[in-house]
Amino acid sequence: MPPIARRLAGGLAMPLGSVVLAFVIGAVIVAVTGGNPLDAYSGLLCGGLGIACSQGENPALQVSTTIVYVIPLITTGVAVALPFRAGLFNIGAEGQLLAGMMACTAIGVKFSDLPSPILLPMVLLGGMAAGAVWAGVPGILKATVGAHEVVTTIMLNYVAQWLLRYLIIGGPLQLAPGTSKSLTIGPGAWLARVLPNDNSLVIFGLPAGVFRVHTGLLLALVAAAAFAFLLWRTSLGYEIRAVGQSQRAARYAGVSVARTIIVTMLIAGAFAGLAGAIQIAGVDHNLTDIYFSDTTGFDAIAVALLGLGSAVGIVLAAILFGALHAGGSVMQADAGISGSLVFVLQALILFSIAANFIGQIRRLIPGLGRPAALPPEMPPAAPMMTEAAVPPVEP
Amino acid sequence: MAHKRLKFLGVAAAVLMLAMACGGSNGGGGNTKQYKIGLVTDIGGLNDKSFNHLAFVGLEKAKADFGIKDDVIESHNGSEYVPNLTNFASKSYDLVIGVGFLMQEAVGTVSTQFPNIHFAIIDGAGTDAKGNDLKHTNVQSLYFKEQDAGAMVGVMAGWLEKNGKSKKPQHVIGAVGGVSIPPVNHYIAGYKWAAKMEDPGIQVQVGYSNDFTDPAKCKTVAKAQIDQKSDIEFQVAGGCGLGVLQQAGQSGVYSIGVDADQKDADPSVIASALKKVDVATYTAIQNVVKGQFSSGALTFSIANDGAGYALDNLTLPAELKAELDKVQKQIHDGTLTPPADIPA
Numbered sequence: 234m235p236p237i238a239r240r241l242a243g244g245l246a247m248p249l250g251s252v253v254l255a256f257v258i259g260a261v262i263v264a265v266t267g268g269n270p271l272d273a274y275s276g277l278l279c280g281g282l283g284i285a286c287s288q289g290e291n292p293a294l295q296v297s298t299t300i301v302y303v304i305p306l307i308t309t310g311v312a313v314a315l316p317f318r319a320g321l322f323n324i325g326a327e328g329q330l331l332a333g334m335m336a337c338t339a340i341g342v343k344f345s346d347l348p349s350p351i352l353l354p355m356v357l358l359g360g361m362a363a364g365a366v367w368a369g370v371p372g373i374l375k376a377t378v379g380a381h382e383v384v385t386t387i388m389l390n391y392v393a394q395w396l397l398r399y400l401i402i403g404g405p406l407q408l409a410p411g412t413s414k415s416l417t418i419g420p421g422a423w424l425a426r427v428l429p430n431d432n433s434l435v436i437f438g439l440p441a442g443v444f445r446v447h448t449g450l451l452l453a454l455v456a457a458a459a460f461a462f463l464l465w466r467t468s469l470g471y472e473i474r475a476v477g478q479s480q481r482a483a484r485y486a487g488v489s490v491a492r493t494i495i496v497t498m499l500i501a502g503a504f505a506g507l508a509g510a511i512q513i514a515g516v517d518h519n520l521t522d523i524y525f526s527d528t529t530g531f532d533a534i535a536v537a538l539l540g541l542g543s544a545v546g547i548v549l550a551a552i553l554f555g556a557l558h559a560g561g562s563v564m565q566a567d568a569g570i571s572g573s574l575v576f577v578l579q580a581l582i583l584f585s586i587a588a589n590f591i592g593q594i595r596r597l598i599p600g601l602g603r604p605a606a607l608p609p610e611m612p613p614a615a616p617m618m619t620e621a622a623v624p625p626v627e628p
Numbered sequence: 629m630a631h632k633r634l635k636f637l638g639v640a641a642a643v644l645m646l647a648m649a650c651g652g653s654n655g656g657g658g659n660t661k662q663y664k665i666g667l668v669t670d671i672g673g674l675n676d677k678s679f680n681h682l683a684f685v686g687l688e689k690a691k692a693d694f695g696i697k698d699d700v701i702e703s704h705n706g707s708e709y710v711p712n713l714t715n716f717a718s719k720s721y722d723l724v725i726g727v728g729f730l731m732q733e734a735v736g737t738v739s740t741q742f743p744n745i746h747f748a749i750i751d752g753a754g755t756d757a758k759g760n761d762l763k764h765t766n767v768q769s770l771y772f773k774e775q776d777a778g779a780m781v782g783v784m785a786g787w788l789e790k791n792g793k794s795k796k797p798q799h800v801i802g803a804v805g806g807v808s809i810p811p812v813n814h815y816i817a818g819y820k821w822a823a824k825m826e827d828p829g830i831q832v833q834v835g836y837s838n839d840f841t842d843p844a845k846c847k848t849v850a851k852a853q854i855d856q857k858s859d860i861e862f863q864v865a866g867g868c869g870l871g872v873l874q875q876a877g878q879s880g881v882y883s884i885g886v887d888a889d890q891k892d893a894d895p896s897v898i899a900s901a902l903k904k905v906d907v908a909t910y911t912a913i914q915n916v917v918k919g920q921f922s923s924g925a926l927t928f929s930i931a932n933d934g935a936g937y938a939l940d941n942l943t944l945p946a947e948l949k950a951e952l953d954k955v956q957k958q959i960h961d962g963t964l965t966p967p968a969d970i971p972a
Binding site: 288289290291294298301302398402408409410411412413414416417432439440442443445516518519521522523524525526527528558559561562563565566567569571572573576 | 666671699700701702703704705706707708709710711712714715716718719720730733738740741742757758759807808809810813838839841
């Protein structure tokens with residue numbers, strides 16, 4: 234086997250094993266609680282990927298729904314993975330996402346008459362700027378006074394959540410008294426859909442308007458590519474990785490650790506803010522109470538971990554989590570198994586990655602492959618993020 | 629490597645076989661048309677001890693009576709409303725029921741896309757993004773005169789305060805709303821109006837938590853009202869409001885539940901204002917099964933047994949029971965009409 238393939242297989246073993254393990258345990262849970270695991274998983278498969286639909290679901294609709302969930306997961310996943318590389322835990326992607334949503338809506342409502350070529354970049358950049366500010370504050374605090382970013386980013390999540398409530402309930406963005414939503418952003422700020430939003434048009438046997446998949450998908454993929462380019466092809470990316478490996482060594486090598494931390498957080502926040510702006514511009518077109526209960530920014534942490542902090546991995550992990558999200562509803566409708574099983578699966582995946590069960594199993598059963606060698610100097614934040622966690626290439 | 633892969637395949641096959649062994653086959657259908665009814669809950673979920681739960685009770689009753697195929701999807705966050713409603717609509721269900729005011733815009737969107745599918749929505753209408761009722765001919769709104777139910781528990785609270793039978797009677801009571809939206813304010817309007825009718829000098833504190841799910845937020849609001857001498861707390865905040873009931877229990881005062889009978893939520897619950905969502909859901913399904921679906925509003929009140937109250941963890945004095953019966957009859961007959969807006 235060529236070294237590249239071996240390396241790839243070694244790298245995939247941990248996340249794939251975690252997913253399989255989670256599904257096996259999930260099946261046991263379903264069976265023990267009186268359900269039928271096969272029904273449950275065929276519901277998930279149908280709802281998530283449009284495969285093997287037995288109860289009249291439209292496969293194209295399911296794929297479209299999943300992609301709508303995947304788009305913000307990719308972009309916020311990047312927003313969590315980048316700071317991981319610098320040894321920072323960004324738990325604040327949710328707050329940064331909400332900040333992006335609020336800025337996008339405020340701009341889109343305020344300048345609703347502007348044409349699309351001007352307004353669309355304005356709302357997207359506005360969202361990125363707001364997200365950057367939301368993450369930049371913890372970055373500056375970390376770099377200057379040493380305030381732990383975990384605490385500060387979590388706290389700023391609350392600030393964003395309550396600010397959102399204020400803005401649309403009694404605040405300046407509220408549509409009308411008694412409502413909990415904002416005005417609609419100008420049509421110029423709307424991201425185009427992949428299929429025309431026209432209910433008189435029938436595509437795949439359904440009115441075209443039901444397919445909500447939008448061109449934000451391209452932006453999300455560009456964001457993932459930009460993340461990979463930044464990390465591996467720029468000197469800033471090298472500095473980020475250097476700081477993540479060892480701050481002391483990076484400082485000795487002439488890297489400004491403080492500056493790198495601040496810049497990393499600013500960029501990460503911009504990614505999360507972009508996710509929020511895309512969501513408003515592509516899906517909702519207004520800010521509503523449905524985002525009081527949003528968890529995208531927290532799911533992003535799992536996406537970044539499962540994706541091993543690589544761009545391709547994040548996209549794949551986002552597809553898995555988006556499919557699980559969309560699949561949960563179909564599973565409940567078809568198999569009568571609570572969609573909450575999806576959260577159990579997500580938690581099991583994350584738990585198994587965090588506990589590195591697969592590594593333990595591989596260590597215990599030598600035939601299954603060599604254990605991942607732990608590098609000597611490992612930032613506490615990202616033990617499984619570094620390339621060193623992948624089994625070394627055979628010489 | 630090949631060896632490793634083989635092992636992996638073996639494990640996967642074993643798991644698959646195990647899963648298949650557990651599987652059963654689904655029974656076939658009969659000859660008569662089986663109606664398919666889909667219910668989508670809001671973020672409260674089926675165990676909210678409140679209106680999502682009651683909608684499910686109505687659905688189950690309809691299933692027992694009409695042999696319908698009933699399916700439920702719980703929404704875990706608001707961004708799922710549209711896909712969940714679309715799921716049932718795209719599968720040509722005979723009725724798609726959305727539970728709750730929060731789903732208005734989603735019902736508006738999906739009912740536009742599926743003009744041949746019937747929708748019913750509890751506590752709302754199908755609206756556009758600006759909150760205007762689209763008045764689609766395939767959407768039925770199931771509304772409640774919450775003020776009727778609010779008035780009944782208001783009578784109780786006012787009477788207890790006037791006669792010094794509450795825990796710390798100082799002629800002050802409270803109400804904690806989720807968000808200041810019409811269904812919430814209807815309850816509070818009836819409550820305040822009836823309490824003042826019984827005890828003209830009473831002070832009714834009204835607060836909002838701006839939340840329907842997190843009990844901690846409602847607890848804070850209730851605590852503030854109890855600190856301001858309120859000793860009967862009426863919760864109008866769904867799952868969040870469970871915090872009101874808990875806080876009342878901890879502070880040693882009375883509380884009043886909402887929507888469903890919340891007797892078991894906390895020992896402090898002396899009564900519950902009932903919005904009989906089960907009756908409404910059942911009626912909507914019955915109409916579809918009988919081919920009598922109608923668009924527009926269907927209102928449930930004391931007059932058609934769609935609203936009322938439940939007595940919980942308190943043995944009522946006979947005088948109070950007589951007063952409640954009197955007021956209920958007057959509202960039923962239309963001689964008393966609780967207001968829809970909160971009185972000054």
